[in-house]
Amino acid sequence: MEALESAAPPDETPCTSAGQLLAGLGKVATRRFGAALVPVGIRPRHLNALLTLRAGPTTQQGLAEAIRVDAVQLVGLLNDLEDEELIVRRRDPADRRRHIVEISCKAAARLAALDTAVAEVEDGLLTCLDPAERKQLRALLLRVAAATAEDGPVDEAPTESACPGAA
Amino acid sequence: MEALESAAPPDETPCTSAGQLLAGLGKVATRRFGAALVPVGIRPRHLNALLTLRAGPTTQQGLAEAIRVDAVQLVGLLNDLEDEELIVRRRDPADRRRHIVEISCKAAARLAALDTAVAEVEDGLLTCLDPAERKQLRALLLRVAAATAEDGPVDEAPTESACPGAA
DNA sequence: TATTGTTATACTCTATAACTATA
DNA sequence: TATAGTTATAGAGTATAACAATA
Numbered sequence: 001m002e003a004l005e006s007a008a009p010p011d012e013t014p015c016t017s018a019g020q021l022l023a024g025l026g027k028v029a030t031r032r033f034g035a036a037l038v039p040v041g042i043r044p045r046h047l048n049a050l051l052t053l054r055a056g057p058t059t060q061q062g063l064a065e066a067i068r069v070d071a072v073q074l075v076g077l078l079n080d081l082e083d084e085e086l087i088v089r090r091r092d093p094a095d096r097r098r099h100i101v102e103i104s105c106k107a108a109a110r111l112a113a114l115d116t117a118v119a120e121v122e123d124g125l126l127t128c129l130d131p132a133e134r135k136q137l138r139a140l141l142l143r144v145a146a147a148t149a150e151d152g153p154v155d156e157a158p159t160e161s162a163c164p165g166a167a
Numbered sequence: 168m169e170a171l172e173s174a175a176p177p178d179e180t181p182c183t184s185a186g187q188l189l190a191g192l193g194k195v196a197t198r199r200f201g202a203a204l205v206p207v208g209i210r211p212r213h214l215n216a217l218l219t220l221r222a223g224p225t226t227q228q229g230l231a232e233a234i235r236v237d238a239v240q241l242v243g244l245l246n247d248l249e250d251e252e253l254i255v256r257r258r259d260p261a262d263r264r265r266h267i268v269e270i271s272c273k274a275a276a277r278l279a280a281l282d283t284a285v286a287e288v289e290d291g292l293l294t295c296l297d298p299a300e301r302k303q304l305r306a307l308l309l310r311v312a313a314a315t316a317e318d319g320p321v322d323e324a325p326t327e328s329a330c331p332g333a334a
Numbered sequence: 335t336a337t338t339g340t341t342a343t344a345c346t347c348t349a350t351a352a353c354t355a356t357a
Numbered sequence: 358t359a360t361a362g363t364t365a366t367a368g369a370g371t372a373t374a375a376c377a378a379t380a
Contacts, residue, residue, distance in 0.1 A: 016309065016312070017285060017286075017289050017305075018292070018293060018301060018304055018305040018308060019196050019200070019285065019288055019292050019293075020196075020200075020214070020215065020285070021305065021309065021312055022189070022192050022195075022196040022308065023193050023196040023197045023211070024193070024235070024312060025189050025193060025308060025311060025312055025315070026191070026192060026193010026194060026196065027193060028189075028312075028315050029186050029187075029189040029190040029193065032186075033186070033190060043346085044190070044347095045346090045347075047187070048191075059361080060361070060362065061360090061361065061362085068191070070349075071361080071362075071363095072349080072350085072362090072363080072364090073347080073348065074362095075363060075364085076363095092361095095357075095360090095361085096357085096361095097355065097356045097357065097360065097361040097362070098356095098360095098362085099362070118184060118186065118187070119184075122184050125185070125186050125189070125311060125315060126185060126186075126311060127314060128310050128311060128313070129307065129311065134185060136303070136307065137185055137304070137307045138184075138188065140296065140300060140303065140304045140307070141185060141188040141192060141304075142188065143295050143296065144192060144292060144293060144295060144296065145183070145188055145191060145192055147294060147295035148192070148195050148292060210369085212370075226338085227338075227339065228339085237371075237372070238338080238339075238340095239339090239340080239341090239371095239372080239373085240370080240372080241339095242339065242340060262337095262379080262380070263338095263378080263379060263380085264338040264339070264378070264379045265337095265338060265339085266338080266339070335380100336379100336380080337378100337379080337380075338377100338378085338379080338380095339376105339378085339379100340375100340377075340378100341376070342375080342376095343372100343374085343375100344372085344374105345370105345371085345372080345373105346369105346370080346371075346372100347369080347370075347371095348367100348368080348369075348370095349366100349367085349368075349369095350365100350367085350368100351364105351365085351366085352363100352365080352366105353362105353363075354361100354362085354363075354364095355361085356359105356360080356362100357359080357360070357361100
């Protein structure tokens with residue numbers, strides 16, 4: 001087997017398309033969130049669940065759709081939060097198959113610490129951008145996120161609401 | 168343990184800061200790359216290694232720094248690529264502790280298929296953005312990526328070059 | 335003694351299939 | 358029969374520690 005002499009790069013970009021940048025920065029962001037949340041006592045996977053539940057109670061399926069996590073995977077995730085008494089699970093009287101999940105009183109202090117940690121990571125990631133650029137980046141990312149919403153473990157079209165249970 | 172009545176969201180954003188958007192979209196991007204690369208026969212972890220090696224031969228340490236992967240983890244990654252005869256490892260005559268890694272001739276066809284797959288995923292992720300917005304997003308992401316370069320498993324300051332071995 | 339690459343190990347995250355209970 | 362939630366299991370990714378060969 002011989003080695004290739006020196007293949008020229010495809011175009012102008014060395015190896016960094018926007019998609020790969022997203023994938024790479026996603027890892028960096030997740031890693032930093034993980035490090036910052038250690039003192040708070042929660043892991044990255046719990047972050048979106050807690051923040052979404054703060055908007056109001058939901059069924060597990062609703063939560064799974066909202067945070068784009070497989071319903072199977074959500075079980076263990078909620079078990080962690082229940083073990084720490086940060087959430088409450090109770091049966092839905094209307095349909096006893098369903099569990100209604102909501103945030104516990106005890107979670108309030110944690111959520112405050114969590115907000116602080118998240119804001120710090122956010123700030124650390126975007127130090128190089130001024131406020132206008134941050135806003136710009138966030139707007140672009142929001143649009144991309146909305147456009148890729150039909151992806152992931154959930155295949156149902158979320159025609160109703162992205163953040164249910166706020167009633 | 169009682170349930171919290173209805174805690175109001177922190178500010179205007181429901182649960183989507185730029186940092187969390189990055190983390191979330193990173194997962195989406197990685198998942199899509201993974202799906203698109205199945206027919207090509209490589210996994211997402213190999214992507215950056217191959218694209219970086221295309222710029223020229225490197226030592227394993229140089230490659231590890233360039234793609235921000237732990238040197239330990241890089242071993243198994245390169246074993247995969249070597250098993251498929253996509254790369255060649257040989258001893259550096261100047262320092263026999265080092266391995267020089269380069270792309271094999273056989274990899275050329277794969278790289279072409281890979282470029283196509285990457286471009287398709289890229290396009291699928293950014294459908295909602297026009298060319299100017301894509302350029303804008305990429306520029307912002309590049310800056311953030313450069314600013315967070317001192318993160319990750321590598322702690323050495325990359326003062327020389329981000330993509331070594333191009334000589 | 336320090337460095338390059340390697341192996342072994344474990345822990346987290348994710349994906350699939352099969353099960354219980356309710357409808 | 359279909360749905361909500363659960364369990365079990367296996368795979369991929371990642372991080373740490375210890376080791377061999379070379380400098």
